[in-house]
Amino acid sequence: MNGEGPGEAGAAEADAEPNGAVGARPASPSPPPDVSAAGRRGRRPGSGDTRGRVLDSARAIFAERGFDGTTIRDVAGRAEVDPALVHHYFGTKQRLFVAAMEFPIEIRTVMPAIAAGSPDQIGDRIIAAFVGLWDRPEVRPTLLGVARSATTDPVAAAMFRGVLVDGPLQAIAGLLGTPDAAMRATLVGSQLIGLAMARYVAELEPIASMRADELAPLIGPTLTRYLLGDLGAQPGSSGFPGSAPNGPVR
Template identity: 50%
Template sequence: MTTRPARGRRPGRADTRAEILAAAREAFAEKGFSGTTIRGVAAAAGVDPALVHHYFGTKDDLFVAALALPVDPRAVLAPVVALGADGAAERLLRVFLSVWDDPDLRLPLLAVARTIFEPSGQALFRDGFLKVVLGPVGVGLGIDEPERRMPLVASQVIGLILLRYVLEVEPLASMDADLVVATYAPTLQRYLTGELP
């Protein structure tokens, strides 16, 4: 009795997913988001491009996976976008604080935040995170000039991350979440919907 070979796509090696992610991180860091292609990542990992799509879906999904965040920021920000631009700053801050104040998520997030100071991390944030995560939030909210407004929002949020969570500067580090929202939301809302100079 002869056995027939199994049909269908040959399964990847056990470490294929990790190899693809490593190749993606390197590519995004060196070439930026725009210069990175699924084909290029696949070639660097020694796999077929279809396998990259199989594991990660789109280039945006691959980028978010390469960031190694403990949550998908697009998913947690979806409810903020769904309710529109009015009051979006307060909702954005509440979601942001709920994620960062979660003790199970904070350590992995801190590790990612610290990479912003490395050359490769700077490229990942500048060329990818703003484009893949924050840019679509602005577009989804229907604000005018999202390409101008969302970096302004990011400047406040990054400052908050650095002072409250990385450097633990008081009184911000121990400030009640409601007070943080009351303090930051008006500025963020102005960046989202107010008049800009």
């Protein structure tokens, strides 16, 4: 229910030569006159989807520097727009953050692909979906921005938790009918958070450069065990589903 911009119209032509005499209203103390034609006030013609440009700019800078490190002036500058316009559209910096980080895809969309298939490879599918999501160029800035801000900003922290733990994973764990769903989901979340931080935020090599299909067999089994394994097994036994004496699956 995103009310989208105020009537975005595509039509853009209107050369409109600068005719407005810049009559300085009050006797300004000493403003450098700067009589270039580009610096005039008022609506600029045909600039297209400005609001969207501001959002893109905000996403990029939030992703790079996190909430605290981002200034509205920088966002405006990158969008080639006056800072006041950012406030005009979004009100406050927090609201700009929320608007820019609104999740671009429906998380539940990927759930069926994860649930389908043999249970003992569910971890691999989660990793594939997770990495595939982060690697989509229109999604990455959003997730990076949230991740970079989550250690400081409570709003971002709530988003982070929502995307990584509360939402899909609780559902998955509950769906599979294992007990301790919350604990298992949190364990999965911890490995996913760590993967995201190591690969995308800290960019640790070599896992920052590996492909999704290389990572899945490495980390997938961890998630599978967290979700389905016999976690009560004594140390020394692997605790893997199938290697435990009793098969808890299904």
